[in-house]
Amino acid sequence: MTNKDSTESQGKFPRGSRSYIMSRIRGRDTKPEILVRRYLFSRGLRFRKNDPRYPGKPDVILPKYHVAIFVNGCFWHRHEGCRHATVPKTNVEFWTAKFLRNRARDAREEEELTTLGWHVIVVWECELTKSERAERLSRLYEEVTGESGTESDGESAPSPVGQAPFTIEHRSTLSKRLGDFSSSESLQTSHR
Ligand SMILES: [Zn+2]
Numbered sequence: 532m533t534n535k536d537s538t539e540s541q542g543k544f545p546r547g548s549r550s551y552i553m554s555r556i557r558g559r560d561t562k563p564e565i566l567v568r569r570y571l572f573s574r575g576l577r578f579r580k581n582d583p584r585y586p587g588k589p590d591v592i593l594p595k596y597h598v599a600i601f602v603n604g605c606f607w608h609r610h611e612g613c614r615h616a617t618v619p620k621t622n623v624e625f626w627t628a629k630f631l632r633n634r635a636r637d638a639r640e641e642e643e644l645t646t647l648g649w650h651v652i653v654v655w656e657c658e659l660t661k662s663e664r665a666e667r668l669s670r671l672y673e674e675v676t677g678e679s680g681t682e683s684d685g686e687s688a689p690s691p692v693g694q695a696p697f698t699i700e701h702r703s704t705l706s707k708r709l710g711d712f713s714s715s716e717s718l719q720t721s722h723r
Contacts, residue, residue, distance in 0.1 A: 563656045564590045564602045570668045576675065585649075587640030592649075598675045599649045601637075603656065609634050610655045 564580075568591060571578060579592045589599035605615035609630050619626050641651045652674055658667040673679055 563604075563654070563659045566659050566664065567591060567600065567602050567654055567668070567671070571672070571675070574672055576672075586643035586647075587637070589644070589651075593675060596675050596677075597649055598652060599644050600652045600654060600671075600675075602654045602659075603637075605655055605657050607633060608637055608653075608655075610657065613655065613657055615657055 568578070568580065571591065571593075576593060577595070579594070580590060581588045582592050585592060585599065587599075587601065590602045591600035592598075593600070603610065605613045606617065610616050618630075644651050652671065654667065654671060657663070
């Protein structure tokens with residue numbers, strides 16, 4: 532773990548300038564990756580990092596849980612709807628093509644990993660700001676281990692909302708029947 536990577540990118544360069552962009556290129560052990568790894572390690576999880584044997588060399592691989600984690604910069608990997616996913620004002624065509632390639636590559640790597648049986652999780656750089664970090668990391672832990680997993684973020688989780696009316700109706704019908712039953716029973720018992 533070298534701390535050599537300059538992490539002064541947080542505002543040192545004007546956004547969209549060459550230096551700013553270059554500072555955002557994914558390298559080894561950039562600060563967000565270190566945050567994620569340090570946290571997972573502190574929670575007792577063991578992992579491999581940037582293992583070239585896996586598509587996309589995921590930043591974190593947790594063999595025990597079959598989970599691959601990418602810690603992605605929002606600009607470079609085009610975090611959708613994120614304020615950091617800006618398009619530089621010059622060379623727009625170049626950037627557009629570049630971003631398309633990046634997204635296609637990310638999607639392809641994720642698909643390959645999924646096919647190989649890995650669950651892919653993306654942590655975005657903007658989710659690791661001081662105010663968001665704690666929440667995001669504990670949610671990550673849940674996603675990885677399944678512990679206290681509330682599944683609120685599960686893409687394939689069935690919507691509980693759709694079931695609610697049925698359950699309520701069913702319950703009221705049931706209690707009504709029980710009510711009828713118990714009253715008829717009490718009638719019977721009073722007869723005997
Ligand atoms: Zn973002």
